Amino acid sequence: MTCSNKNLNKYIDGDLEPAAEKKLLSHLKVCPTCANTLKSMEKMIGVLRNIPDYDRSPPQSLRRRVLGETAKTRDGAALLKLGLTLATFMIIVGFFFLFTGDKKASEILEYSAAKLQDIYGETEEISSYYEDELFTAIVMMIDY
Amino acid sequence: MSESAPETFSSPRGSKRIELKFSENQIIERAIDRDEEAMGYIYEEYSPLVWSLALRYTGNQSLAEDASAAVFIRLFKNLHKFRGESAFKTWLYRLSINTIINYGRREKKFRAGELFENHLGEGDKTEEIEARDLVQRLLKKLPRRDEKLIIMREMEGMTYQEIANISNLKLSTVKTRIFRARLKLRKLYEEEV
Numbered sequence: 001m002t003c004s005n006k007n008l009n010k011y012i013d014g015d016l017e018p019a020a021e022k023k024l025l026s027h028l029k030v031c032p033t034c035a036n037t038l039k040s041m042e043k044m045i046g047v048l049r050n051i052p053d054y055d056r057s058p059p060q061s062l063r064r065r066v067l068g069e070t071a072k073t074r075d076g077a078a079l080l081k082l083g084l085t086l087a088t089f090m091i092i093v094g095f096f097f098l099f100t101g102d103k104k105a106s107e108i109l110e111y112s113a114a115k116l117q118d119i120y121g122e123t124e125e126i127s128s129y130y131e132d133e134l135f136t137a138i139v140m141m142i143d144y
Numbered sequence: 145m146s147e148s149a150p151e152t153f154s155s156p157r158g159s160k161r162i163e164l165k166f167s168e169n170q171i172i173e174r175a176i177d178r179d180e181e182a183m184g185y186i187y188e189e190y191s192p193l194v195w196s197l198a199l200r201y202t203g204n205q206s207l208a209e210d211a212s213a214a215v216f217i218r219l220f221k222n223l224h225k226f227r228g229e230s231a232f233k234t235w236l237y238r239l240s241i242n243t244i245i246n247y248g249r250r251e252k253k254f255r256a257g258e259l260f261e262n263h264l265g266e267g268d269k270t271e272e273i274e275a276r277d278l279v280q281r282l283l284k285k286l287p288r289r290d291e292k293l294i295i296m297r298e299m300e301g302m303t304y305q306e307i308a309n310i311s312n313l314k315l316s317t318v319k320t321r322i323f324r325a326r327l328k329l330r331k332l333y334e335e336e337v
Contacts, residue, residue, distance in 0.1 A: 009323045040337075041330045047272075047279045048298035051200050058195035062209050066187055066216040067180075 003027075003034050012041060086116050168232055176223045183220060190233070191216070194240050200299060201244055203276070211247040215240045230309065238310050241292055249284060282332045290325035297322050 007024050010016045016024065028035045090112045097105035174182035194215050198208040219239060226235050283291050296302045296310065308318045 005327060006323065009326060012326070037330060040333050041326055043275070044279050044282070044329055044333055045298050045326070047275045048294070049301065051203070051276070051299060056195070056199065058191045058212065059205075059209060062191065062195070062212055063187060065209070065213045066191075066220075067184060069213070069217055 003031060005037065008034065008038050008041065011038070012045060083116060086112055090116070169228065172223060172226060172232065175220065186219075187216060190236055193233070193237070197237075197240055197300070198244050201248060201295065203280075207248075211244045214247050215243045218243055234310055241295065241310075245288060245292055245295070249288075278333075278336065279329075282329055282336065285332050286325060286328055290321065290328060293318070293322050294325050294329065 004024075007016060007020060011021065011024055028038065090109060093105050093108050093112070096102065097109060171182045171185055175186055191212070194212050195208065198211040198215070199205070202208045202211060219236065222239070226232060283294060286294065293307065293311070296307045297304075302310075304315055304318050304322070307313075307322075308315045311318060313321075
């Protein structure tokens, strides 16, 4: 029998026909190269196959981390929508103030700007693009 | 996503969650819309699978937690990409093994950790741990594709057909690649010892 790595592979998987297995085992007795190849392959595969199944449930900290992280992203998106709505509202009130000079409109603008800053402070997930947009809106409103 | 008849999914391992009377596809669609309950269901259902893979691959509780968290964060971000061409579990497993291997390769101090040591008897600790560390190091020297195949076959004990399904490869291709990967691993071993 000649050396065949394919047969060694099948032997490791237990897929070798009985007659072929018998031949291989005889060959291994007289071929140190194949015997060594099989020995080192079985050793490595044995290590991997014998890694214990730890049978442990995932820790609660993982759950908090995963679902907390995704909730933060969701809350960030909701805050972003709220911030943009508020900024739009401020632009409308800003124009109203510009044309009428109404004092009440000025107070509303100041209050809205403060709330917008709170929203910005609470969210870490808003992208830098939207951060810039929001800040530009705030600065414009305060300048008015 | 393929349509399937709705079936009842009972709460796995527990009682805390509300029982959801939706098909898995419906749960996935809700999770894409960031429905908290649906995301919780997916986490409860599949976290043992992800955790087990991460824990056996890293042998370290802290690293396994980081790797598992990376899997789920990536999963929820990419859920809309699931097209139902394979079972959800298969798709998730593919994403998990890719993420965990990438995580393991980035982690510089990666080695067989305390969990593995705790599972061994006093006498065989040193030899077993050294062997585990060696194989773990050698695995990382393989191309990613080969490492993934060896993990699925040897560490996870999957059949060639299961690996073919997860990898989107023909059965004969999987057999050939695993055969070659084993030879490469053996060559690396010979060079090291």
